[in-house]
Amino acid sequence: MSFSAIVVAAGSGTRAGAGTPKAWRRLGGRAIARWSVEALLAAGADDIAVAVAPDMIETARSALGELPNITLVEGGATRSASVRAAITALSPHRRDQPVLVHDAARPFLTRDHVSQALAALTQADGAILALPLADTLKRQAGPRLETPSREGLWRAQTPQAFRHDQLAAAYAAWPDDQEPTDDAQVVTAAGGSVAICPGDPLLFKLTYPEDFAMAERLAAGARLVRTGQGFDAHRWGPGDAVWLCGVRIDHDQTLIGHSDADAGLHALTDALLGAIGAGDIGEH
Ligand code: CTP
Numbered sequence: 410m411s412f413s414a415i416v417v418a419a420g421s422g423t424r425a426g427a428g429t430p431k432a433w434r435r436l437g438g439r440a441i442a443r444w445s446v447e448a449l450l451a452a453g454a455d456d457i458a459v460a461v462a463p464d465m466i467e468t469a470r471s472a473l474g475e476l477p478n479i480t481l482v483e484g485g486a487t488r489s490a491s492v493r494a495a496i497t498a499l500s501p502h503r504r505d506q507p508v509l510v511h512d513a514a515r516p517f518l519t520r521d522h523v524s525q526a527l528a529a530l531t532q533a534d535g536a537i538l539a540l541p542l543a544d545t546l547k548r549q550a551g552p553r554l555e556t557p558s559r560e561g562l563w564r565a566q567t568p569q570a571f572r573h574d575q576l577a578a579a580y581a582a583w584p585d586d587q588e589p590t591d592d593a594q595v596v597t598a599a600g601g602s603v604a605i606c607p608g609d610p611l612l613f614k615l616t617y618p619e620d621f622a623m624a625e626r627l628a629a630g631a632r633l634v635r636t637g638q639g640f641d642a643h644r645w646g647p648g649d650a651v652w653l654c655g656v657r658i659d660h661d662q663t664l665i666g667h668s669d670a671d672a673g674l675h676a677l678t679d680a681l682l683g684a685i686g687a688g689d690i691g692e693h
C-alpha cells in the first residue's frame with residue numbers, strides 16, 4: 410500500500426541531557442533519526458517529510474542526504490508545530506493516501522509496526538500503537554497517596570496513522586493556544602475515531618540519559634554475528650580438470666555430479682544457508 414510518513418526530529422532533547430539533540434546522536438553507527446527513516450522506506454513509504462530544527466539542517470542532510478523520497482523541513486518550537494510544518498511539505502498529489510506520523514526518538518521501528526498501523530487505519534479515522542499499563546499507578550494528592558484504576562488506560566506510542574486530508578483538517582481546527590501531546594488527540598478533538606493496535610515495548614521513546622544505554626545494548630543485539638558451516642563430497646571419475654569455487658584446475662581426473670560438481674561452491678552455499686537458518690543447497 411502506498412503511504413507517506415512524517416518523522417518529527419526537531420526537538421532539542423532537553424531531558425536527554427546536554428550535547429547534540431537526540432535525533433542526531435549516533436546509535437549503532439547511524440543517526441537515531443535514520444533508523445526510523447530507513448524502516449519507513451523499507452516498509453514502502455514513498456514520501457517522507459522529516460521535521461528538523463533550523464540549526465540542525467546541515468547535520469540532517471549529512472545523516473540522511475542520499476536516501477530517496479525524503480524532504481527535510483524546518484520544524485517548529487513545539488512537536489505539533491513540527492507536525493504542521495511536515496504536513497505542508499508532503500506532496501500535494503498524495504492528499505488521499507495514508508500518512509504515518511512517527512517520533513524520531515523511537516528508533517526501533519519495524520515494517521510490522523507500519524503494516525499493523527496501516528491495517529488498523531482501514532477501520533477508523535486514525536490508528537495508533539499503544540501498550541496497556543503493567544505497573545500499579547500512584548497519584549500524590551497532598552499528603553495522601555492514591556491508587557487510580559488502570560482500567561481503560563493505555564500508553565500511546567508512535568507510529569500513528571491517519572488519512573492525509575483528515576490529519577491536515579484536524580490540525581487546522583486545533584486551537585493555537587493549546588499543545589497536544591500526540592496526533593491522535595488532534596484527530597479525536599476534530600471528531601475522528603481512533604483505533605488502538607498492540608504497541609511494542611521496543612518502540613519506547615528515548616527520553617532520559619539512561620534510555621540511550623539500553624538502546625545501545627539493543628542496537629548491538631541487532632548486529633548479531635552468525636556463522637555457518639558447510640561441506641560437500643563428490644566421486645572422482647575420468648576427466649581432465651576439476652572446478653573448485655568457480656576456478657578450473659587442470660587434473661588427470663574430474664569430480665562427478667548431476668550438478669557442476671563444484672564442491673567448493675556447494676560447501677560455501679551450505680555454510681551461508683546455515684548461517685541464515687534457511688536449509689541447505691539440496692533443499693533449494
Ligand atoms: N519534536 C519535534 N519538534 C519539537 C519538539 C519535539 O519535532 N519542537 C519531536 C522530537 O524530535 C521527538 C518527538 O517530537 O522525536 C517526541 O518528543 P520528545 O521526546 O519530547 O523530544 P524532545 O522535545 O526533543 O525532548 P525534550 O522534551 O526532552 O526536550
Ligand code: MG
Nearest residue numbers: 420421422488
Ligand atoms: Mg518534548
